[in-house]
Amino acid sequence: MPRTADGTYYDYIEQDAKPVIVLIHGLGLTRHSWEKHIDNYARHFSVLTYDLCGHGDTVVPSEEVTLSLLSKQLYNLLTHLNISQAALVGFSLGGMINRRFILDYPNHVSALVILNSPHERSPENQQLVEQRALDSAAGGPAATIETTLERWFTADFRENNSITVDWVRQTVLANNNDNYAAHRFVLAAGVKELISPTPSITAPTLIMTCENDTGSTPDMSYAIGQEIFGSEVQIISDLQHLGLLEQPDLFTKPCVEFLRKTLSV
Numbered sequence: 001m002p003r004t005a006d007g008t009y010y011d012y013i014e015q016d017a018k019p020v021i022v023l024i025h026g027l028g029l030t031r032h033s034w035e036k037h038i039d040n041y042a043r044h045f046s047v048l049t050y051d052l053c054g055h056g057d058t059v060v061p062s063e064e065v066t067l068s069l070l071s072k073q074l075y076n077l078l079t080h081l082n083i084s085q086a087a088l089v090g091f092s093l094g095g096m097i098n099r100r101f102i103l104d105y106p107n108h109v110s111a112l113v114i115l116n117s118p119h120e121r122s123p124e125n126q127q128l129v130e131q132r133a134l135d136s137a138a139g140g141p142a143a144t145i146e147t148t149l150e151r152w153f154t155a156d157f158r159e160n161n162s163i164t165v166d167w168v169r170q171t172v173l174a175n176n177n178d179n180y181a182a183h184r185f186v187l188a189a190g191v192k193e194l195i196s197p198t199p200s201i202t203a204p205t206l207i208m209t210c211e212n213d214t215g216s217t218p219d220m221s222y223a224i225g226q227e228i229f230g231s232e233v234q235i236i237s238d239l240q241h242l243g244l245l246e247q248p249d250l251f252t253k254p255c256v257e258f259l260r261k262t263l264s265v
Contacts, residue, residue, distance in 0.1 A: 004080040007059035008073055010050035012081060013042050019110065019263045020046045020086040022074070024094030026116075027187050028141060028172035028180060030056030033091070036248040040256055044265045048086070050077055052093075054179035056171075065182035067100040067190040074101055078108060087111040087259055091244055092118075092216060093187045099194050102201055111262045112205040112228075113255050116213055116241055118187070119220040120195045126188075133181070133188040140177030145169055151214060152242040164245055196227055205231035206258040208251065210239035232258065 003009045011031060021041060025033045031049035041047045053073055054060035063069055074097065078086060087110045088098035095117025102109045121129060136143055149158065149165060158165050172180075205228045209221040218235045225233040236243050236250050244251050259265070 001057060003057070004077055006073070006076055008050055008053075008077050009057035010048060010077060012049075013038070013047045015042070015046045018044065018046045019259075019265060020048060020083050021259060022048045022050075022078075022086045022088050022098075024074070024088060024090040024097050025049075025052065025055070026092030026094055027183050028055070028175050029168070030171055032056070032171075033245065036245070037252045040249075040252045044256060044260055045087075045263075048077075048081070048083070050074075052097075052183070054176055054183070060176055060179045065179070065186055067096060067186055067193060068104065070097045070186070071100040071104045075105055075108070084108065085110050087113070087263060089113040089115065089255060089259075090117065091115040092241070093183065095216075096187070096190050096194060099197065099201065100190075102203060103197055103199075106199075106203075109203050111259060112201070112203050113258065114205065114207045114221075114224060115244060115251065115255075116209045116216040117207075117220075117224070118191050118216045119224050120191060126192070129188040130185065133185040136184065137178070137181035141172045141175050141180050145172055148172070152240055153246060154212075154238070154240055157246045161246075168242070168245070201228045202230075204258075204262040206234070206255065207231055208234045208236065208254070210236045210241065210243040212239065213241045213243075215241060 001009050023034045031051050034049050051058035085108050090098035095114040098112055207221045207225050209216050221233050225231045
């Protein structure tokens with residue numbers, strides 16, 4: 001498997017003259033989260049997927065996990081592959097990473113797609129979410145995995161698609177406890193540095209979430225959209241946080257259409 005000098009494992013479908021898109025997975029998952037999406041993207045783009053720090057095959061970082069560290073990881077990966085510019089498609093924590101990245105390295109981004117990603121919470125909810133992240137550190141992902149799956153998938157999908165649900169369960173449980181807890185705290189606390197970004201994000205942006213995603217709500221997606229001039233917001237009916245795996249076509253089709261239009265493909 002290809003990897004960078006700093007231990008980031010990745011897969012890259014490089015296609016001459018086709019714009020590059022990077023697919024960034026969420027907390028506890030791996031680059032394989034995108035397997036049902038890649039073929040559709042690869043019809044029009046070069047496609048890069050990778051494992052976040054300490055996830056999947058990538059090494060656990062020696063530095064404190066922050067959004068800036070995760071942004072730097074992506075920058076190092078693009079540099080390793082001599083990619084000067086890419087469209088960034090980020091899910092959940094990945095949708096925070098791509099926003100941090102464009103603030104840190106604006107000239108390297110052609111477009112953003114932000115999927116099921118959190119944003120500003122009330123002060124009370126923000127404090128509660130951060131405290132829950134800290135409290136869960138001792139028990140690791142196993143302490144909350146079943147309630148997490150209930151939030152991520154609809155009841156019907158959990159009942160009738162055990163292979164996918166079990167894959168997610170085992171992938172999350174395979175995480176290093178400390179690294180998982182550190183990333184969970186970034187997911188909880190990192191939104192504060194993305195509110196009313198300065199300078200403003202000006203890249204073409206598509207924002208999507210699911211109607212019943214309780215952690216990355218439609219209101220949050222609209223709030224992100226209000227802060228990014230000219231952005232588009234789409235809400236997928238009925239699904240929860242991992243609608244991306246439950247009904248992948250509902251995400252891939254509008255994302256591909258947006259990116260083809262934006263990148264003139």
